[in-house]
Amino acid sequence: MITVFDSIADDLAEHGYAIADQFLSQQEVNNILDLEEFKNGAESFKKAGIGKNKGLQINEAIRGDYIQWLDRSSAPRPAVVYLERLSDMIHFLNQALFLSLKDYEVHMTVYPPGSFYKRHLDQFKQDDHRKLSVICYLNNHWQEEHGGQLRMYLPDGTRDILPVAGRLVCFRSDQIEHEVLPATRERLSLTGWILDQHSELRHL
Ligand SMILES: O=C(O)CCC(=O)C(=O)O
Numbered sequence: 438m439i440t441v442f443d444s445i446a447d448d449l450a451e452h453g454y455a456i457a458d459q460f461l462s463q464q465e466v467n468n469i470l471d472l473e474e475f476k477n478g479a480e481s482f483k484k485a486g487i488g489k490n491k492g493l494q495i496n497e498a499i500r501g502d503y504i505q506w507l508d509r510s511s512a513p514r515p516a517v518v519y520l521e522r523l524s525d526m527i528h529f530l531n532q533a534l535f536l537s538l539k540d541y542e543v544h545m546t547v548y549p550p551g552s553f554y555k556r557h558l559d560q561f562k563q564d565d566h567r568k569l570s571v572i573c574y575l576n577n578h579w580q581e582e583h584g585g586q587l588r589m590y591l592p593d594g595t596r597d598i599l600p601v602a603g604r605l606v607c608f609r610s611d612q613i614e615h616e617v618l619p620a621t622r623e624r625l626s627l628t629g630w631i632l633d634q635h636s637e638l639r640h641l
């Protein structure tokens with residue numbers, strides 16, 4: 438993993454984003470897909486909103502995904518494998534890039550076919566503790582024609598990334614605008630943010 442973390446650190450420092458294939462192995466992805474939560478799909482998840490706490494709004498015209506937050510103390514083992522890897526990555530990035538990242542928050546995500554998330558930035562106006570956005574995709578056999586790309590808006594143009602199983606995308610939450618394009622298939626992922634604050638402080 439160290440070499441993966443190393444290239445993520447280099448790319449983050451140089452470009453503000455990084456893409457790492459096989460961040461989760463095929464077996465680790467399959468173990469997550471086998472979880473009851475993902476098997477039941479969108480039905481067991483909540484409609485995702487925009488904004489935070491009291492300002493939270495549901496707006497289908499902006500985002501159409503369904504989510505369920507992972508609670509680390511009760512998360513099933515296959516999810517904990519991923520959370521622990523993120524935790525290791527945080528320690529690595531802190532040392533390599535002299536950051537003081539402290540924690541993370543992650544939800545399981547389902548985009549039903551045809552749904553999307555319009556162009557946005559992940560940092561909230563009233564809360565700038567989200568420093569890095571990290572998304573790990575869980576879609577086996579995903580092809581270009583399925584759509585569902587993550588489109589990043591970069592200084593030199595756009596870059597589209599397919600949500601293929603095991604791939605991690607990580608980018609600066611304060612800088613990189615992005616969107617999720619509609620797909621012809623259900624699109625599954627673990628979506629999270631690395632924070633410069635402990636996550637239990639976030640609900641105070
Ligand atoms: O799933 C993705 O590729 C990006 C999701 C996203 O932008 C978000 O949840 O804020």
Ligand SMILES: [Fe+2]
Nearest residue numbers: 557558559615
């Ligand atoms: Fe986002």
